[in-house]
């Protein structure tokens with residue numbers, strides 16, 4: 001891992017696999033850092049160059065004052081691709097990371113060879129739901145609502161049986177910088193990607209977790225229906241974060257999609 005300067009901010013990144021291989025960049029969800037991709041990245045690392053990063057306001061990257069926008073996050077990702085000399089990449093994004101991926105594909109189609117959109121949509125939540133979340137966090141901190149959030153991240157089986165894993169991912173969420181977290185809630189509140197989706201030219205696979213209460217399969221399918229030619233699939237044993245709960249299944253879906261897209 002390393003720290004790099006891009007778009008005026010310091011980013012926590014991990015670039016592996018070598019510049020000669022087809023690149024995949026992974027963009028993570030609200031309240032998570034790039035460790036959620038590690039098991040998927042480990043499975044794909046032999047064939048691809050893998051770029052992981054903590055988006056602004058998350059993990060060990062800078063957390064400038066908010067509010068943020070999806071375009072801020074997209075500018076960051078473009079600056080990181082430039083920094084690493086990656087002319088084009090497959091972009092895999094989960095949740096708000098998938099919204100950043102959609103915006104990138106619409107804004108800079110030449111930089112995006114293929115898309116995998118996990119647990120995401122053209123619109124997530126409502127102005128009211130994001131305001132309520134920010135208010136709860138301002139009152140009690142992220143830890144005060146962490147379990148309510150994680151109900152959507154992981155299946156009941158995972159939460160009940162993998163207690164150490166659950167505790168670790170809960171720690172990651174609860175220790176996120178509050179300012180960066182709430183600033184990204186504002187980006188989610190304001191983002192509507194209906195127009196972007198209709199203009200996406202990259203071969204796209206949309207993936208939903210069957211038990212996801214945050215972006216349920218029907219919502220992800222509705223987004224797939226807006227993206228020309230997009231395919232849609234459901235992972236049975238996963239909720240909002242399939243990269244943690246079903247990394248082998250997700251890695252295989254990504255690899256197959258990228259090979260079909262001629263990027264692997």
Ligand SMILES: O=C(O)CC1=CCC(=O)O1
Nearest residue numbers: 029030095096124149214
């Ligand atoms: O953490 C959540 O509530 C789920 C989520 C919504 C947008 C995102 O990035 O994560």
